[in-house]
Amino acid sequence: MNEKTxxxxxxxxxxxxxxxxxxxxxxxxxxxxxxxxxxxLTEKHWTVLKYLQDQCKEGVDITMRxxxxxxxVDIKEFYQLFPKAPLKTASKLAGIPKPVSCI
Amino acid sequence: xxxxxxxPVKKILLILSKATxxxxxxxxxxxxxxxxxxxxxxxxxxxFGLEAIQKDKLxxxxxxxxxxxxxxxxxxxGGLPGxxxxxxxxxxxxxxxxxxxxVDEFLEMLSASGSKLWACKLAMDMFKIKKEDLIDEIDxxxxxxxxxxxADGDRTQMLFI
Numbered sequence: 095m096n097e098k099t100x101x102x103x104x105x106x107x108x109x110x111x112x113x114x115x116x117x118x119x120x121x122x123x124x125x126x127x128x129x130x131x132x133x134x135l136t137e138k139h140w141t142v143l144k145y146l147q148d149q150c151k152e153g154v155d156i157t158m159r160x161x162x163x164x165x166x167v168d169i170k171e172f173y174q175l176f177p178k179a180p181l182k183t184a185s186k187l188a189g190i191p192k193p194v195s196c197i
Numbered sequence: 198x199x200x201x202x203x204x205p206v207k208k209i210l211l212i213l214s215k216a217t218x219x220x221x222x223x224x225x226x227x228x229x230x231x232x233x234x235x236x237x238x239x240x241x242x243x244x245f246g247l248e249a250i251q252k253d254k255l256x257x258x259x260x261x262x263x264x265x266x267x268x269x270x271x272x273x274x275g276g277l278p279g280x281x282x283x284x285x286x287x288x289x290x291x292x293x294x295x296x297x298x299x300v301d302e303f304l305e306m307l308s309a310s311g312s313k314l315w316a317c318k319l320a321m322d323m324f325k326i327k328k329e330d331l332i333d334e335i336d337x338x339x340x341x342x343x344x345x346x347x348a349d350g351d352r353t354q355m356l357f358i
Contacts, residue, residue, distance in 0.1 A: 157296045158233060162306065169309035178235035196230050197296050 101126035112185065112192045116147060119189030127187045131178070135187075139175055142167050143188040150190040156181065157195040207352040208237040210344070213246035214358065218260045218288060221249045224358045225303045232310040240307070241344045243317035246358075250316060251330050255300045259285045301332075308334035313347075315339045 098107045101122040106114040111127075113119060124143060128135045145166045149156050158181055162169040176183040181193050209231045213224040224240060231238035248254045262268050262275035262284050274280065289299070298306060308314060316331055316338045328338065339347075348355060 155296075158229070158310075159296050159298055159302075159306065162309070169306055173232075173309070173311055179233060181233055182235075195296070196226055197298070 108192070110192060113189040114191075116150065116189050119147075123189065124187045131176075131183055131187070133176065133183075133187075136175075138167070138171075139187075142172070142175060142184055146184055146188040146190055150188070155195055156185070156190075156193050157197045159197055204352055206236055206354050207350055208239070208348075208354070210239050210241065210348055210353060210355045212241045212243060212344075212355070212357045213249065214244045216245040216248035216254075216258055218258050218285060220358050221246075221258055221300060222292070222297065222303075225300075225307060226297075227356070228312045229303070229307055229310060232307075232312055237311075238307075239313035239315065239347055241315045241317060241339065243320045247316060247320055247324060247326060249300060250304065250314065250332050250335060251326065252332055253330070255304070255332070258300060260288050304332060304334055315344060315347075317341070317344075 096107050096109060097104055098111070099105075103118065103120065103123055105118040105123065108114060113123075125135060128139070133139070142161075145161075145164060146156060149160070154160070158169065158172075161167065161172055161181065167175065172180045172184075176187075185191070185193050209227065211224050211228055213221065215221070224246075228238040228240050242250050248258060259281045260268075262270055262280045263272055265275070268275065268284065270280070270284070293299075297303075304314070313336045314334055316326075316335055318338050318340050321327075321338060328335075
């Protein structure tokens with residue numbers, strides 16, 4: 095496990111930069127990580143991040159299909175919000191582990 | 198080697214020439230998985246692969262129970278009426294458990310993800326398939342030459358299924 099300072103906060107991350115402990119997450123961290131991905135966070139982004147965190151807390155294995163059916167965002171819009179690797183990027187910004195699904 | 202700059206694949210072009218469930222899903226999962234990683238992906242449906250994009254056929258794709266040793270069904274039994282349907286039903290139910298969508302929904306997902314879906318002109322002429330027979334998500338009908346033109350960068354890979 096590595097430690098990384100993001101937006102002034104020292105957090106535990108894996109070697110790919112995914113946070114290990116959601117309790118250490120805050121909005122400043124998400125903003126800082128979004129800047130690295132050249133994403134400007136809008137209201138819609140925050141709604142998606144919140145949804146992913148809730149799913150993670152419930153122990154759901156998140157898939158692209160589930161996000162698409164969530165009623166929060168459809169797949170096309172999800173790709174527009176997080177253009178490069180949406181599920182991976184959004185998970186990173188939300189402070190949850192890297193998704194393990196192939197779907 | 199360690200200092201060498203890594204050059205990950207940027208675009209994957211998949212050619213689907215078969216319509217058995219296992220081949221269609223392999224192709225779709227690779228195309229969708231690429232998009233999920235930020236890699237561009239395109240599928241060229243040719244020969245029997247065209248069944249996967251025909252409105253009236255794509256829901257009835259089957260797994261091959263004959264000539265497929267990995268099914269562990271003796272060839273003679275595999276050829277019995279209903280065997281293919283039974284094996285297909287079992288496989289589809291297992292896939293649903295893993296959140297793998299059915300073919301029609303998977304095609305919608307791919308299109309929404311930005312995967313390009315192309316139909317092969319020659320195979321369409323050969324099987325007398327018309328554009329109206331295909332799903333709306335198809336991006337166009339291409340010749341093999343047109344499809345090669347889609348490979349327009351040095352980090353493009355092509356895969357035949």
